[in-house]
Amino acid sequence: MDDIAALTAVEAIKQLKARYFRTLDTKDWDGMREVFTEDVVVDTTGSGGAVVTGRGAFMEFVSTHLADILTVHHGHTPEITLTSPTTATGVWAMEDRVRYPDGRELIAAGHYHETYDKSDGTWRIKTSKLTRLFMDLSEPAAG
Amino acid sequence: MDDIAALTAVEAIKQLKARYFRTLDTKDWDGMREVFTEDVVVDTTGSGGAVVTGRGAFMEFVSTHLADILTVHHGHTPEITLTSPTTATGVWAMEDRVRYPDGRELIAAGHYHETYDKSDGTWRIKTSKLTRLFMDLSEPAAG
Amino acid sequence: MDDIAALTAVEAIKQLKARYFRTLDTKDWDGMREVFTEDVVVDTTGSGGAVVTGRGAFMEFVSTHLADILTVHHGHTPEITLTSPTTATGVWAMEDRVRYPDGRELIAAGHYHETYDKSDGTWRIKTSKLTRLFMDLSEPAAG
Numbered sequence A, B, C: 001m002d003d004i005a006a007l008t009a010v011e012a013i014k015q016l017k018a019r020y021f022r023t024l025d026t027k028d029w030d031g032m033r034e035v036f037t038e039d040v041v042v043d044t045t046g047s048g049g050a051v052v053t054g055r056g057a058f059m060e061f062v063s064t065h066l067a068d069i070l071t072v073h074h075g076h077t078p079e080i081t082l083t084s085p086t087t088a089t090g091v092w093a094m095e096d097r098v099r100y101p102d103g104r105e106l107i108a109a110g111h112y113h114e115t116y117d118k119s120d121g122t123w124r125i126k127t128s129k130l131t132r133l134f135m136d137l138s139e140p141a142a143g
Helices: A003-025 A029-033 A055-065 B003-025 B029-033 B055-065 C003-025 C029-033 C055-065
Strands: A036-043 A051-053 A070-084 A087-099 A105-119 A122-138 B036-043 B051-053 B070-084 B087-099 B105-119 B122-138 C036-043 C051-053 C070-084 C087-099 C105-119 C122-138
Touching: A003 A029, A003 A070, A003 A087, A003 A105, A003 A122, A003 B003, A003 B070, A003 B087, A003 C003, A029 A055, A036 A055, A051 A055, A070 B070, A070 B087, A070 B122, A070 C003, A070 C070, A087 C003, A087 C070, A122 C070, B003 B029, B003 B070, B003 B087, B003 B105, B003 B122, B003 C003, B003 C070, B003 C087, B029 B055, B036 B055, B051 B055, B070 C070, B070 C087, B070 C122, C003 C029, C003 C070, C003 C087, C003 C105, C003 C122, C029 C055, C036 C055, C051 C055
Parallel strands: A036 A122, B036 B122, C036 C122
Antiparallel strands: A036 A051, A070 A087, A087 A105, A105 A122, B036 B051, B070 B087, B087 B105, B105 B122, C036 C051, C070 C087, C087 C105, C105 C122
8 A cells, every 4th residue: 555545545544533422422423424434333431332333323323413403523633554555543632521401411531442444445434432531511602 | 646645735735723712811912813815704603692794893893802812722633624725625523612701601512624735835724603502601610 | 845744744733733632632742752863842822822842842832731621622634835845834724622620721822833843754743833813711611
């Protein structure tokens, strides 16, 4: 794999994760489904969540759980490493804000530890595990 | 347009938007002027603002309106798409903090939806529309 | 230096700074040491700190000072400029959150102004100066 192909793959994976964030926070569930492999494994045990296996199960969970919840997720300073022309790993710093209908608000930060897979010419998220630096659950700052 | 030219253009547009953020928050109005095309259209109706047409009018608005206001704008996870060797579109996640002399503070997040144009070898912002996920206007957290 | 080499260097420097942030916030001091040149100069006078010269002295300071302190540092929109095949400059927007054992919390933002040096095939941070847009020191928002 030459340098150009590697740089092109890294940029494609950055834009893949960008679509993950945008479709998640705008509740574009049809768009979000496309960023995952069918056998994706999402591990949010670091936030008190579960390990969810499979795109269908994860999208069912997300679209149900977040229907009435405002979310803002921002990703920072990706470390993408190609492990073959069709596989890669990545670490992303992240910050999120989750606002519940009852007025509680979560502000938190951590890192995504992920793997990516390319098939049919398209990169997708294959595994994602979120570790946390801190999680604050509080009443909203704004009245 | 080959892959190298495309990657070079994407990086140039990322650095263009980086200059937008830095010159805005450091109030470097001469530097900020350079990031826009002369006919730029900036749409902040999503934040309760106006549609401003033209670099001169926008810089007049910004430099007057923000003279005594602290701003911090951060951009995240760009999705830059080249539509020709001299035109591109982009979506950026963003977060901003605006602190007014009277002590009020705005904390907000959203997405910039933009187009870019290259002329005389330089990429510039041609249109920019900001949509919002949330806007909180409150007394500052710090006393 | 051709375009591919330049793009590869810019991506390597972005990942270098990503390792700086990740190793700092996860207190991976052995990993953090590797991101600096031996003669690194770190200037935090803009935050009320000192100018520290030398990797050994800086790592001693960081590992001692931050042992019991939660930190979250996020970097945004890098402007990396190659000045030769083995030297570069960079500006990064940043935001940080520092939580002290006594309950105080710093929330701040600013810009890193840096230089980088490549030797033995590896990019490292040679100088880093942090300027500030604001610094808020307060009791934590969450009880």
